[in-house]
Amino acid sequence: DAKTTQPTSMDCAEGRAANLPCNHSTISGNEYVYWYRQIHSQGPQYIIHGLKNNETNEMASLIITEDRKSSTLILPHATLRDTAVYYCIVRAGITGANSKLTFGKGITLSVRP
Amino acid sequence: NAGVTQTPKFRILKIGQSMTLQCTQDMNHNYMYWYRQDPGMGLKLIYYSVGAGITDKGEVPNGYNVSRSTTEDFPLRLELAAPSQTSVYFCASSNIISSYEQYFGPGTRLTVT
Numbered sequence: 598d599a600k601t602t603q604p605t606s607m608d609c610a611e612g613r614a615a616n617l618p619c620n621h622s623t624i625s626g627n628e629y630v631y632w633y634r635q636i637h638s639q640g641p642q643y644i645i646h647g648l649k650n651n652e653t654n655e656m657a658s659l660i661i662t663e664d665r666k667s668s669t670l671i672l673p674h675a676t677l678r679d680t681a682v683y684y685c686i687v688r689a690g691i692t693g694a695n696s697k698l699t700f701g702k703g704i705t706l707s708v709r710p
Numbered sequence: 711n712a713g714v715t716q717t718p719k720f721r722i723l724k725i726g727q728s729m730t731l732q733c734t735q736d737m738n739h740n741y742m743y744w745y746r747q748d749p750g751m752g753l754k755l756i757y758y759s760v761g762a763g764i765t766d767k768g769e770v771p772n773g774y775n776v777s778r779s780t781t782e783d784f785p786l787r788l789e790l791a792a793p794s795q796t797s798v799y800f801c802a803s804s805n806i807i808s809s810y811e812q813y814f815g816p817g818t819r820l821t822v823t
Contacts, residue, residue, distance in 0.1 A: 631810055640714075640800050640814025641753065684752065688810065697743070697768065698812060700752035 601685045601701060608707040615672040617704055619685030622666045628689050630661060631698065632670045634681040641684065641700070644670065675708045682706075711736050714815035716801050722821045723791040731786040731818050733801030741804045742784040743768075743812065744776065746797040753800060759784055791822045 602620040609615040621630065632644040645652055645659045647668070652659045658671040672679055684703040717732045735742065740761045745753040745768075755768030759778040773795060775787040784803075788795060798819050802812040 629810065638817070640802070640817055641812075642814070643811045646810055697755055697758060698753075698810075699769075700745075700754075702750070702752050 601687055603683075603685050603701065603704040605702070606705040606707065608709055609675050611677060611708050611710050612674055615675040615679065615706055615708070617670040617672075617683050617685075617706060618667065619669070620667045621685070621687045624665050624687050625689065628687050630659065630665075630668050631686040631688060632657070632659065633684045633686065633698070633700070634679075635684070635703070636678075636681040644683075672706075675706075677708050677710065680706060680708045713737065714801055714803055714813050716799075716815035716818050718818060719816070720819045722823065723788075725791060725793065725822060727791050728787070728789050729791070731788070731799055731801075731820075733784045733786065733815060734782050735784075735801075735803040735813070736782065737803060737805070737813065738781060739803035739805045739813070740781070741806065741809055741812075742778065743802045743804075744774070744784070744786045745800045745802065746770065746795075747800065747817075748797050756786065756799075788820075793822050796820060796822045 629646050629648050631646040633641040635641045645657050647659045661668045682703040682705050684700050714735045743758040744756040747753045754770045757776040759765045765776050798817045800817045801815045804812045
């Protein structure tokens, strides 16, 4: 699986959009980009995933560049409860035996009042 | 549904003791996983299972054993506990079709002294 690079930390103001970047310059054609987050002391939680098109769900939006070498997770209106570590993960496939996820250190998002 | 449950929440072991961390899921998921998370680090996969009776090693299996006799349960056994096994342990599960979306338990915080 391709490796990812994320900044160590960032912060944003409550109510503003939080844009979390991720670089995955060695991503292969069959590899998806996944985002999870981990609120302090809890287990990680799945947020969103994508292959090459931009994706949106009730939690966030995922923007993947045309060359797929980087992506941005967008939380449109950050709240204090969004303070967490966010993991960008690249993995081949969405089903079957390649079900393992490799978690790096992630980016710590701090939402300030 | 309770989702993924783990017991105990906390445990202190002496060096050389053994224990079993329990994990149960009620979502009828085929895939189950054990991760460990050291302070300030991402999660590392210890063992995983793709179904009852089938287990395989992850990234850091040494010092641990697992079994999967039922779909619901995936216990993790620590033999001869060592200080290096002080960590937070997370169990997770996913289904075959959308295996990218893993559901995590609340974790077990283990200290070996």
